[in-house]
Amino acid sequence: MARRKKIYEGKAKILYEGPEPGTIVQYFKDDATAFNAEKKATIEGKGVLNNRLSEFFMTGLTQIGVPNHFIKRLNMREQLVRAAEIIPLEVIVRNFAAGSLSKRLGIPEGEPLPRPIIEFCYKDDALGDPLVAEEHIIAFGWASQQDLDDIVSLALRVNDFMSGLMLGVGIKLVDFKIEIGRVWDNDYQRLLVADEISPDSCRLWDIETGQKLDKDVFRRDLGSLSDAYTEVARRLGVLPSNVTHTTKPTLIN
Ligand SMILES: Nc1ncnc2c1ncn2[C@@H]1O[C@H](COP(=O)(O)OP(=O)(O)OP(=O)(O)O)[C@@H](O)[C@H]1O
Ligand SMILES: [Mg+2]
Numbered sequence: 001m002a003r004r005k006k007i008y009e010g011k012a013k014i015l016y017e018g019p020e021p022g023t024i025v026q027y028f029k030d031d032a033t034a035f036n037a038e039k040k041a042t043i044e045g046k047g048v049l050n051n052r053l054s055e056f057f058m059t060g061l062t063q064i065g066v067p068n069h070f071i072k073r074l075n076m077r078e079q080l081v082r083a084a085e086i087i088p089l090e091v092i093v094r095n096f097a098a099g100s101l102s103k104r105l106g107i108p109e110g111e112p113l114p115r116p117i118i119e120f121c122y123k124d125d126a127l128g129d130p131l132v133a134e135e136h137i138i139a140f141g142w143a144s145q146q147d148l149d150d151i152v153s154l155a156l157r158v159n160d161f162m163s164g165l166m167l168g169v170g171i172k173l174v175d176f177k178i179e180i181g182r183v184w185d186n187d188y189q190r191l192l193v194a195d196e197i198s199p200d201s202c203r204l205w206d207i208e209t210g211q212k213l214d215k216d217v218f219r220r221d222l223g224s225l226s227d228a229y230t231e232v233a234r235r236l237g238v239l240p241s242n243v244t245h246t247t248k249p250t251l252i253n
Pocket of ligand 1: 008010011012013014015024069082084085086124179181194196
């Protein structure tokens with residue numbers, strides 16, 4: 001196969017030019033980073049799990065009519081997506097207090113919030129993705145008021161879908177982050193859910209035990225990240241229950 005043009009290499013994924021205009025191939029790496037890339041590691045199998053899980057969530061969103069960039073999975077580590085102009089915001093939805101919200105406001109981790117709370121961070125690694133207000137977003141032209149209304153509605157629909165799905169397999173969706181992209185259909189612009197939805201971008205706690213099944217396992221050194229992600233995939237039926245990602249081909253003779 002001809003070498004593809006690399007468009008971008010981020011911390012968790014590589015983007016290549018897709019086979020048709022307006023498409024991109026997302027390659028999921030095994031790299032894990034936290035604290036604005038101060039902590040780094042390679043976790044064998046993470047890319048494969050996130051590729052499958054993001055496919056699973058995006059396909060489910062398509063089924064309930066939530067527009068997103070997913071077109072099809074190409075192989076273990078790659079998926080074809082619709083190219084979008086990414087709005088430079090991390091859109092965070094929180095159902096329970098955790099992480100930076102707990103730190104900022106002194107609310108103990110795990111406390112239920114009165115309703116889902118949406119926060120926006122400006123996507124800029126050099127600045128550490130700072131929290132911004134709608135005022136900043138509109139004044140600096142990152143998104144319009146109409147865009148923001150659409151983003152909030154998309155984020156809440158993703159939250160409803162993901163919360164329900166997780167609840168069904170005994171997992172609490174504490175919070176998550178999505179990115180939103182802009183695409184053009186003729187003269188009309190539309191917003192869609194882009195990037196990825198995976199245990200890298202969610203906080204997932206087992207309902208019974210409170211065990212963390214997301215990237216906090218890596219951030220806080222709580223054990224094997226790939227075991228945690230495999231557990232999420234297994235419960236959702238994304239991986240057959242008798243197969244783990246670490247299974248290597250064995251020679252049969
Ligand atoms: N459909 C899409 N079209 C164009 N770009 C996309 C799309 N989906 C995701 N992206 C972008 O692809 C990149 C994915 O790479 P990765 O997640 O590794 O980035 P990152 O290291 O988190 O850095 P950053 O998100 O700050 O660029 C991100 O920049 C993301 O915004
Ligand atoms: Mg990213």
